[in-house]
Amino acid sequence: MTRWPLPEPMRLAFEEAQFAADAGEVPIGAVIVKDGKVIAAAHNQPRKLCDPTAHAEVLAIRAAAGALGQERLEGCDLWVSLEPCAMCAGAIAHARIARVYYAASDPKGGAVEHGARVFEQPTCLHRPEVYSGMGEDEAAEMLRQFFRERR
Amino acid sequence: MTRWPLPEPMRLAFEEAQFAADAGEVPIGAVIVKDGKVIAAAHNQPRKLCDPTAHAEVLAIRAAAGALGQERLEGCDLWVSLEPCAMCAGAIAHARIARVYYAASDPKGGAVEHGARVFEQPTCLHRPEVYSGMGEDEAAEMLRQFFRERR
Numbered sequence: 001m002t003r004w005p006l007p008e009p010m011r012l013a014f015e016e017a018q019f020a021a022d023a024g025e026v027p028i029g030a031v032i033v034k035d036g037k038v039i040a041a042a043h044n045q046p047r048k049l050c051d052p053t054a055h056a057e058v059l060a061i062r063a064a065a066g067a068l069g070q071e072r073l074e075g076c077d078l079w080v081s082l083e084p085c086a087m088c089a090g091a092i093a094h095a096r097i098a099r100v101y102y103a104a105s106d107p108k109g110g111a112v113e114h115g116a117r118v119f120e121q122p123t124c125l126h127r128p129e130v131y132s133g134m135g136e137d138e139a140a141e142m143l144r145q146f147f148r149e150r151r
Numbered sequence: 152m153t154r155w156p157l158p159e160p161m162r163l164a165f166e167e168a169q170f171a172a173d174a175g176e177v178p179i180g181a182v183i184v185k186d187g188k189v190i191a192a193a194h195n196q197p198r199k200l201c202d203p204t205a206h207a208e209v210l211a212i213r214a215a216a217g218a219l220g221q222e223r224l225e226g227c228d229l230w231v232s233l234e235p236c237a238m239c240a241g242a243i244a245h246a247r248i249a250r251v252y253y254a255a256s257d258p259k260g261g262a263v264e265h266g267a268r269v270f271e272q273p274t275c276l277h278r279p280e281v282y283s284g285m286g287e288d289e290a291a292e293m294l295r296q297f298f299r300e301r302r
Contacts (some may be wrong), residue, residue: 046222051213052245053204054222062202071197071205086269087245090238090262094203108274111241115274116267117239123259123266 006135009033009079010103014135016043016056016144017081023048027142030056030080032064032073032097039076040064056080057088060096072096081139083110083132089118092128099129103139157286159185160230167194167207168232168293173299174199179294181207181231183215183224183248190227191215207231208239212246223247232290234261236284240269243279250280253289257259 006014016029020043032040042059046052051147057080064073077099078092083106092100102112111118112130119127157165160182167180171194184190193210196204208231214223228250229243234257243251253263262269263281270278 046245050216050220050222050290052216052222052224053209053213053242053249056206062204065201065203069201070204073203085241085245086237086262086267086272087239087241090236090241091204094197094236094238096203107163109276110274111237111267111269111272115272116237116241116262116269118262118267121237121262123261123265125260 002146006103007079009038009077010081010101010135012038012041013079013103014138014142015079016041017139018046021142021146027146028056028080028082030078032060032076032078034064034068034073034076039067047123053087055085055088056113057084061091061097065095074098077101077130078128081135082106082143083112083114084113086116086118091146093118093126096126097128099131100132101131103132104134104143105132105136110120158230158252160228161232161252161286163189163192164207164230164232164254165289165293167192168290171195171207172261172293172297179207179231179233181211181229183211183227185215185224185227185230185262190218200233204238206236206239208235209242212248216246225249228252231252232286233257233294234263234265236260237262237267239267240267244269244275244277247277248279250282252282252285254283254286255294256283256287293295
């Protein structure tokens with residue numbers, strides 16, 4: 001039996017998550033795609049950057065917006081290894097990201113299908129299409145292993 | 152009758168908001184105080200920076216964390232002219248800001264007393280003390296004037 005392969009942007013997001021783990025940061029990675037082309041890839045690095053906002057999604061959004069020279073990322077897709085938190089979901093809405101694909105869901109910190117459910121608020125100015133679940137076991141295992149090694 | 156003066160950090164936040172308006176950005180300003188000293192001040196500038204995450208609060212948090220060389224801002228207070236959105240409330244929680252003071256409430260985009268109510272979620276990892284209402288008329292009028300001039 002051959003396992004269905006992960007879509008390439010999610011594979012890259014996992015690669016980014018591994019870079020984070022290698023650097024001692026919580027392993028989460030994100031990639032932004034526009035017209036089939038990767039325009040930004042980033043991993044979680046609040047410690048290294050001394051920046052509590054330096055989540056993978058925020059860094060990828062900032063890089064993509066900088067690369068395009070515009071504050072909105074209409075028509076762009078964001079691929080991320082974990083369900084975004086409230087901060088990142090808010091950033092995704094502000095950026096007008098068209099589609100969000102995430103691997104593992106996050107009952108503790110997620111704010112898409114848990115907690116603040118940012119995109120479900122009547123006041124949310126932009127709701128991306130959201131797809132989840134691909135590669136969730138692998139993404140969750142990467143996080144479990146990271147925290148296991150640090151206990 | 153003499154009007155009770157605004158606390159100095161809020162006056163500075165309003166000054167920052169005016170810098171934003173002068174630059175054609177939505178007038179919102181934020182200041183971070185630690186041990187009675189202003190350690191960061193910023194205004195909203197997503198357009199100039201081509202960065203949808205460049206809200207006053209996020210920029211102030213990033214500047215303060217950079218200045219202190221740490222990702223958490225324990226013991227710091229954030230003063231901002233408008234109720235923080237979901238992204239900024241999430242950033243405030245991640246940064247472990249001790250107290251948040253905001254002027255005007257924001258029924259459309261706010262996520263403290265409206266919408267996602269980020270700090271009220273059982274999964275919210277850190278809840279700052281929140282104080283609101285000081286200078287709200289002035290802050291709201293600055294925003295109304297900005298949008299009136301652009302209509």
